[in-house]
Amino acid sequence: MVKVNHVPMGLIETPFHARLEPLSRAKSWTGWAGFISPLVLDTVEFEYFAIRNQTTLFDISPMHKYRVTGPDAAAVMNRLVTRDVTKIADGRVGYVMWCDEEGMLIDDGTLFRFSATDFRLCCQEPMLTWLLDTAWGFDAQVLDESDAIAGLSLQGPTSWSLLQDAGFAAAQNMKPFDWREVEPDIWISRTGFTGDLGYELWVPKAKALDLWDRLWAAGDHWGVRAIGFEALNLCRIEAGFVAAGVDFQPVHAVMRLHRGRTPIELGFGKMVHFDKGHFNGRRALLQHREAGARYTLAKIDIAGFKPANGALIYHRKKKEVGFVTSGVWSPTTKRNIALAELKAPYGIEIKDDLWAEIYVNEEGRWDKRLVPVTLQDKPFFINQRARATPPHPF
Amino acid sequence: MAKHDTYDAIVAGAGHNGLTTACYLAKAGLKTLVVEKNDWIGGAAVSRSLIDGWTYSNCSYVCSLLRREIVRDLELPRFGLQVIPYEGGATFTPEGDYFAYMSDHDALRRELARHSPRDADAYDRFSQAVIRQCRFIRPFLLRNAPDPTSLRPRDLSELLFLVKQAHGLGAKELGETLRFWTMSIGDFLDSYFESDLVKAHIAGAGIIGTGLGVYSPGTAYVLLHHYMGDVDGAIGAWGFARGGMGAISNALGAAFEEAGGEIIKGAGVDQFLVRNGKVTGVALENGDEYHAPIVASNMDVKRTFLQHTDRAALPSAFTKAVERFKIRGSSAKLNIALDRLPSFPAAPKGATFLRGDMHCSTTLNELERAYDDWKDGRWSQDPYFDMLIPSQIDPTMAPPGKHMMTVFVQYAPYDLEVDGVRSGENWNDATRKAMADCVLDKIAVACPDIRERVVHAEVRTPWDIEREVGLTEGNIFQGELTFDQLLFNRPVPGYAQYDTPIRGMYIVGSSAHPGGGVMAAPGANAAREILRNIGKGKSMPDFAA
Numbered sequence: 052m053v054k055v056n057h058v059p060m061g062l063i064e065t066p067f068h069a070r071l072e073p074l075s076r077a078k079s080w081t082g083w084a085g086f087i088s089p090l091v092l093d094t095v096e097f098e099y100f101a102i103r104n105q106t107t108l109f110d111i112s113p114m115h116k117y118r119v120t121g122p123d124a125a126a127v128m129n130r131l132v133t134r135d136v137t138k139i140a141d142g143r144v145g146y147v148m149w150c151d152e153e154g155m156l157i158d159d160g161t162l163f164r165f166s167a168t169d170f171r172l173c174c175q176e177p178m179l180t181w182l183l184d185t186a187w188g189f190d191a192q193v194l195d196e197s198d199a200i201a202g203l204s205l206q207g208p209t210s211w212s213l214l215q216d217a218g219f220a221a222a223q224n225m226k227p228f229d230w231r232e233v234e235p236d237i238w239i240s241r242t243g244f245t246g247d248l249g250y251e252l253w254v255p256k257a258k259a260l261d262l263w264d265r266l267w268a269a270g271d272h273w274g275v276r277a278i279g280f281e282a283l284n285l286c287r288i289e290a291g292f293v294a295a296g297v298d299f300q301p302v303h304a305v306m307r308l309h310r311g312r313t314p315i316e317l318g319f320g321k322m323v324h325f326d327k328g329h330f331n332g333r334r335a336l337l338q339h340r341e342a343g344a345r346y347t348l349a350k351i352d353i354a355g356f357k358p359a360n361g362a363l364i365y366h367r368k369k370k371e372v373g374f375v376t377s378g379v380w381s382p383t384t385k386r387n388i389a390l391a392e393l394k395a396p397y398g399i400e401i402k403d404d405l406w407a408e409i410y411v412n413e414e415g416r417w418d419k420r421l422v423p424v425t426l427q428d429k430p431f432f433i434n435q436r437a438r439a440t441p442p443h444p445f
Numbered sequence: 446m447a448k449h450d451t452y453d454a455i456v457a458g459a460g461h462n463g464l465t466t467a468c469y470l471a472k473a474g475l476k477t478l479v480v481e482k483n484d485w486i487g488g489a490a491v492s493r494s495l496i497d498g499w500t501y502s503n504c505s506y507v508c509s510l511l512r513r514e515i516v517r518d519l520e521l522p523r524f525g526l527q528v529i530p531y532e533g534g535a536t537f538t539p540e541g542d543y544f545a546y547m548s549d550h551d552a553l554r555r556e557l558a559r560h561s562p563r564d565a566d567a568y569d570r571f572s573q574a575v576i577r578q579c580r581f582i583r584p585f586l587l588r589n590a591p592d593p594t595s596l597r598p599r600d601l602s603e604l605l606f607l608v609k610q611a612h613g614l615g616a617k618e619l620g621e622t623l624r625f626w627t628m629s630i631g632d633f634l635d636s637y638f639e640s641d642l643v644k645a646h647i648a649g650a651g652i653i654g655t656g657l658g659v660y661s662p663g664t665a666y667v668l669l670h671h672y673m674g675d676v677d678g679a680i681g682a683w684g685f686a687r688g689g690m691g692a693i694s695n696a697l698g699a700a701f702e703e704a705g706g707e708i709i710k711g712a713g714v715d716q717f718l719v720r721n722g723k724v725t726g727v728a729l730e731n732g733d734e735y736h737a738p739i740v741a742s743n744m745d746v747k748r749t750f751l752q753h754t755d756r757a758a759l760p761s762a763f764t765k766a767v768e769r770f771k772i773r774g775s776s777a778k779l780n781i782a783l784d785r786l787p788s789f790p791a792a793p794k795g796a797t798f799l800r801g802d803m804h805c806s807t808t809l810n811e812l813e814r815a816y817d818d819w820k821d822g823r824w825s826q827d828p829y830f831d832m833l834i835p836s837q838i839d840p841t842m843a844p845p846g847k848h849m850m851t852v853f854v855q856y857a858p859y860d861l862e863v864d865g866v867r868s869g870e871n872w873n874d875a876t877r878k879a880m881a882d883c884v885l886d887k888i889a890v891a892c893p894d895i896r897e898r899v900v901h902a903e904v905r906t907p908w909d910i911e912r913e914v915g916l917t918e919g920n921i922f923q924g925e926l927t928f929d930q931l932l933f934n935r936p937v938p939g940y941a942q943y944d945t946p947i948r949g950m951y952i953v954g955s956s957a958h959p960g961g962g963v964m965a966a967p968g969a970n971a972a973r974e975i976l977r978n979i980g981k982g983k984s985m986p987d988f989a990a
Contacts, residue, residue, distance in 0.1 A: 076549070094548065096677070100529045104687060105840055209840050216845075272845040274838065356513065356678060382677045384522045385513060445840040 062087040065112040066201040066259035070267070074277050081280060084113040084177075084197075089279035096382075098282035102245055103383050105274030106207035108266060109283055111251065112259070116200050117172045117182055121191035125167045131185045132162065133314055133336070135327040139164050144228045144240050147172075148314045148322055149181075150332030154339050155302040155311025157181060158295055161242060163230055171196065175295040176304060185331065201259035205266065206249030206286075209273035211442035214239075214250060217269035222250065226440045237262065244283060246290025246432050248442055273445075288377045288388060291350055291430035293317060298348060298376040298390050312392075313339050317348045347398040348376070350431065353387040353407050354422040356380060362407040364391055368421060372397040375407065381431055388431045391424075402426050447732040452478045454739040454975070455727055457714045457753075458915070458954070460488025461511075463743025464697035465968030466953040466975070468519050470739075471704035473976050473984035478735055479706065480727060482713030482915065485691075486698050488743065489914050489921065490963050492689025496901040498844040501780040502689040503903065504914060504921070506833065506851040507531070507802075509674030509683040510964040511693065512587060514988045524696035524703075529838055530676040530684040534801035535792070536646040537891035543791050544642045545798040548682075561640040571637045571647075577618065578625050579673040579680050581610065586673070586966045587988040589974065590932040590941045590958040626928050630668050631660040631809045641808040648812055649804055649829055652855055654921040654961065656773035658816030659809050663927040670926050670962065683802075685835045689842065693963060717742070717749070717950060719758040724950040738949050739975060743968075744915060745923035746936040746956040747772055754947070763946050766937040770956070771930060774859035774907025774919030775819060779852040779884055782901040786834070786848050787892035803832045805890040815856055822862025824880045828887060829855045847900075854884050859907035859918040869908040877904040922961025923954050932958060943971035951975055 065071075065086045077091040088110065092098065101107045119127055129136040132147040139145040141164055148159045160174030172178070182193045205213065214222050221233045222241070230240035236255055243249030254262050267275060287294065295301050302311040313336060314323050323336055353359045359378035366372045378389030389407075391398075397405065405424040410417060436443050452475075456467045459481035471477045485491065489504035508528050516526065535545040544560055547553045557565040584606075591603035611619055624633065630651030634644040648659045651668035658664070676682040686692040698708060716728045717740060726736035742749040750759060750767045789799055806812050806829045815825035831853040836843040843849045857880060861871035881904045888895045907919025916923060924930055933941040936956040943951045953971035955961035973985040 096530060096679075097532060100838075103527065104529050104838065212840075212845065274840055380677060383527055385516045385528075385677075386522075444845075 065110050066256045067110045067112065067203065067263055069260060070263045071110060071277060077279075079279065083280070084115065086113040088113060089277070090281050091279040092277050095279075095281045095285070098276060098278035099285050099382060101274060101276035101278065102207050102247060102282060102286050104208065105276065106205060106210040106213050106270060107276050107278045107282075108263070109204040109206065109278050111202040111204045112200075114173050114175065114197070114202060115177055116196040116202075117178060118194040118196050119170045119172065119182065119186065119191055120168060120194070121189070122168055123189035123191045124170055127186045127189045127191045128162060128170050128172070129327065130189075130330050131182070133323040133330060133332070135324040136162065136164070137327070141166050142229060142231050144230050144242050146322070148319060150314065150336065151302055151311075152332055152335060153302075153311065154313045154332040154335030156299055156314055156317065157303050158301050159293065161240075163240065173202075176301050181303070199256055201254055201256050201262075203252045203262060203266070204243055204249065205252060206243045206245045206247055208248050208436055208443070209445045210249050212444045213266065213270045213273040213275060216272065217265050223441045227438055244290070244292055245286040246292070246430060246437060247286065247434065248436050248439075284377075285379050285382070286432070288379050288390065289381050289383060289430070289432035291390070293348065293390065294377065298392075312346060312348070313344070315339060316344045316346045344395055344399065346373075346395060347393050349391050349393050349398040350427040350429075351375075351389050351391050351405075351407075352425045352427055352431075353378070353389055353409075354424075355387060355409070355420060357387070357409050357411045357420060359387065359389050359407045359409045362389075362409045364393060364397075364424060365406045365408060365421070366397055366401065367404050368406050372405070384431050386431060398426060447734065449734050449736070450478075452476045452735060452737040454478070454741065455480065455735055455737040456741045456743060456953070457717070457727055458482075458488060458743030459486035459694070459698065459708060459710070460743045460954060461490040461694050461697060461963055461965055462954045462968030462971075463488070463741065464694060464701055465515060465519070465965040466741050466743070466972040467706055468697060468701045468704060469969060469972035469985060470975065471701055471706040473981050475739070477701075477706045478737070479701065479708045480712045480714060480729060480735070481708065481710050482730075483913070484711045486708060486710065487691050487694030489910070489916065490690040490694045492691030495780075495903055496782050498847070499782040499849050499901070500689050500842050501849060501903060502686075502691070502835070502851055503780060503905065504778065504910065505690045505963050506835070506853065507683045508686050508690065508693065508963055509671075509676060509681075510962040511674070512964060512966050512969065512988075513675070514587060514986075515965045515969050518986050519697065519700045521693070521696040521700065524699040525688075526692050526696035527687040528676060528684045529687055530679070530682050531802075531833070531835075531838060532800045533798040534646070534803060535798040536642060536804040536807060537789075537791055538642065538805075538807050539890050541791050544640075544646050545796070546646065546801065547798060557643065560643055561638070564638045564640050564643050567637045568643075574621060575669065575672050576680055578622060578669055581614065581622060582669065582673050584610065586959045586964065587970060589970060590935065592933050592941060594939075625665050625669055627662055628665040629660045629662050630664040631813070633665045633668075634809070645806050645808050645812060646804060648809055649806070649831060649855075652812065652816070652829065653831060653853065654776050654855075655925060656771070656775040656819070656856075657925075657927070659812045661816075666928065666931075667926050670960065674962070674964075685839050687839050687841060690963065697965075714744075714753055717754045717947075719755060719947050719950075722758070722946075723948045739951070739979070740949060741951045741953045741971060741975065743954045745772060745917050745920075745954055746770055746952055747917045748915060749952065750945075758947060760946050763937060763940070770936050771925040771927065772917045772920040772923065773925065774911065774916075775856045776919070776921060777824065777854040777857035777880060777907065778903075778905040778910075779850075779854060779881055780903040780905070781850040781852065781899055782843065783834075783848040783850055783898040784900050785846060785898060786837070787895050787898045789892055791891070799834070800837045801833070803891060804830060805887050806830075819856030819858050822858050822860060822867045824857040824861075824883065825855070826883060828884055830884060830887065831855075832888065832891075852884060852888065854880075857906055859911070861906075861908075869911070872906045872908040877906060880904065880906070923956040924960070926960050931960065935960060943967070943974045
């Protein structure tokens with residue numbers, strides 16, 4: 052008889068679960084890449100305001116993490132992603148997107164550069180096969196580190212003060228997208244998904260709880276709060292960040308045809324570096340650039356106070372031209388904001404007379420609101436503290 | 446040499462309402478000047494640092510009423526305003542127990558049931574009644590008060606709106622509305638609850654800032670006035686402005702300056718200049734004179750007309766009505782710098798309700814007795830207070846590990862009685878300290894170590910508030926929020942639409958409809974009225990829609 056390692060059924064625990072579980076008042080969990088992840092620990096409202104006013108911890112261990120090493124590692128990454136990886140220096144992080152041969156987005160993520168021969172790619176979707184396919188013929192190895200590395204996102208205006216009190220003063224002069232090993236086995240990057248001041252901390256799984264305890268103990272004076280996905284999601288929409296499976300459909304994961312979008316259509320044309328040489332999808336993207344975008348993912352401001360998630364967008368109140376992919380009331384900017392996919396030329400050449408059709412259920416009665424939409428060219432939440440170096444105390 | 450200059454409009458006083466009016470006038474293209482007597486802006490929505498490292502919200506201290514339409518329209522968040530909700534509250538008893546208000550509804554029901562099983566359900570019905578009334582009132586806040594004697598189409602349409610809204614309520618709800626507008630909060634709560642502690646906890650909102658007791662008719666409305674705001678749509682929720690309440694005024698000031706407006710600080714108005722029944726400008730205490738065909742006073746109606754306007758320019762009936770306007774000071778304030786968080790031995794570890802409003806008044810009778818002291822010219826010997834420690838949530842208010850406490854005290858008279866003489870002059874360091882001691886003694890019910898924690902304290906009596914902020918008698922609402930002084934009676938019958946007997950002169954502060962609180966509604970409504978009168982009504986957004 053062979054000894055079979057039966058796989059666990061259902062969701063499994065992340066390295067930080069032992070700390071999260073006792074903090075959960077809401078008992079509201081979700082599955083994230085097979086792991087138990089909090090949607091809400093206490094209330095969305097207070098978790099959200101802790102991100103924008105104090106500091107917060109969010110467990111990002113379920114992210115997929117791949118290590119790409121070897122003499123050709125830089126060449127592999129440069130072939131994978133649309134932007135020029137040679138411009139990302141050692142000890143820096145880059146936001147990256149990668150496409151299939153048709154120029155359709157597979158996923159986005161963060162690329163951490165240890166050196167020209169050593170990278171870590173962090174992303175939402177499983178990517179091992181695609182990485183191996185891309186690395187074929189190159190002198191490079193791909194290793195799935197997803198289970199080995201635990202990650203914690205520390206976000207909010209007092210996050211630097213907390214880091215300092217936790218003994219990580221070495222992070223003081225880190226600029227946005229810097230990353231470095233501040234202590235053996237503890238790597239910090241000044242990155243995040245909130246648009247606010249914040250850091251992500253990366254440790255081997257076995258050191259996860261020590262790191263949590265150290266940050267938590269230092270956080271008392273800085274209002275630290277553990278948060279769930281829902282509060283984070285409000286912040287990422289305010290910051291104008293896109294989410295896989297929500298604002299775009301990862302082309303490897305969709306069953307229906309024509310769900311793919313190019314980085315240009317999602318508003319990331321600046322991240323496609325045609326002049327860097329060949330990369331996956333380059334030829335197709337050149338053709339797309341010639342032909343013009345078929346869609347645009349727009350940031351929109353919506354009148355009224357009712358969140359517009361899922362609302363259809365009309366031109367002149369009649370012609371259906373798109374829909375909201377992520378819509379929320381923004382408690383910090385006090386605006387009704389959304390990301391919306393619009394079919395060209397709406398949102399590109401035609402920007403006026405756009406309307407959102409919002410359905411609201413007010414205690415059992417459905418009501419329809421047709422409210423004006425204004426296109427925005429900047430993220431909804433912009434705060435100078437997110438970029439200040441050295442960071443402010445709060 | 447004294448300065449002279451000419452503007453399209455002048456606003457006297459840089460309180461939050463004056464600044465709101467000024468913003469809208471400037472955005473409509475008027476060359477607008479704001480003059481402010483203090484060296485800082487904000488009036489009673491102000492943050493000041495009186496001890497290194499700490500920031501106080503010296504006067505108003507929490508935010509809920511500020512109209513979201515105005516915040517959005519003037520883009521105040523872009524100018525640094527961030528409003529953060531707080532989580533609950535508690536009333537502590539001398540026996541070491543407490544009643545906690547919690548934002549978690551299930552926990553709140555359990556807590557209510559701990560004090561009275563019957564009150565747990567009663568609370569939901571009470572909330573329903575309150576929220577229904579709030580929903581009724583809220584649409585009126587950004588509209589003019591209807592004038593029932595006017596036949597102008599606009600007044601008729603406002604009146605029709607009121608009638609329609611009221612008619613829509615049905616007989617039962619309309620009856621409830623009348624109860625709310627006329628009853629005492631004490632009677633109202635007695636009709637729902639049996640627990641003294643629960644009643645006392647809720648009743649505070651009915652007397653804050655008001656020269657009335659919990660059993661005085663009219664206090665139920667004052668409670669409503671404190672519940673009709675919202676934070677991000679949660680009606681009745683309250684929050685802190687990050688950086689203190691001055692953040693609101695500073696955001697308004699920045700928005701005004703971006704729109705091309707000009708603010709002169711340290712320049713109090715001596716006299717509103719009037720010629721042939723028309724306003725022509727302001728003469729300042731420093732001798733400067735500025736001229737404009739439109740002058741908006743952010744001062745309360747009494748200060749505006751009884752101290753800074755030539756009586757000969759006013760109809761005597763109007764002046765008499767202004768003199769009658771009730772604007773009694775009834776509240777004091779302690780702002781305290783703490784060396785660390787005081788202990789709350791009654792509260793469980795990590796209790797979230799400590800991040801909310803805390804009190805130590807346990808019965809309605811106790812609150813009524815506190816009012817009796819005020820009537821006699823004394824501060825309440827057993828005072829009601831509304832106490833918060835915002836630095837638990839807002840990291841900008843105190844150094845790390847240290848805290849800032851704001852204590853709103855009810856009641857304190859304006860004209861303190863000492864040896865049979867009632868006078869504001871009786872407020873001095875000795876009487877201030879005696880009152881503060883009285884309050885600290887009562888805070889010790891909740892936190893026995895409070896005195897050891899105090900690093901610095903600012904004590905503000907109605908007398909101090911009048912002298913610093915300019916609010917007559919230190920009344921925080923620029924006039925009591927009683928039915929006789931609301932809607933078309935606010936501030937004076939016939940002049941409830943921000944206008945005055947002097948052409949071109951307007952009242953834009955909380956003396957006007959819909960009244961006090963950091964709401965900015967009077968300021969915005971007044972701006973709409975001013976712009977309409979000069980044919981620029983279209984430049985104001987239609988909030989009512």
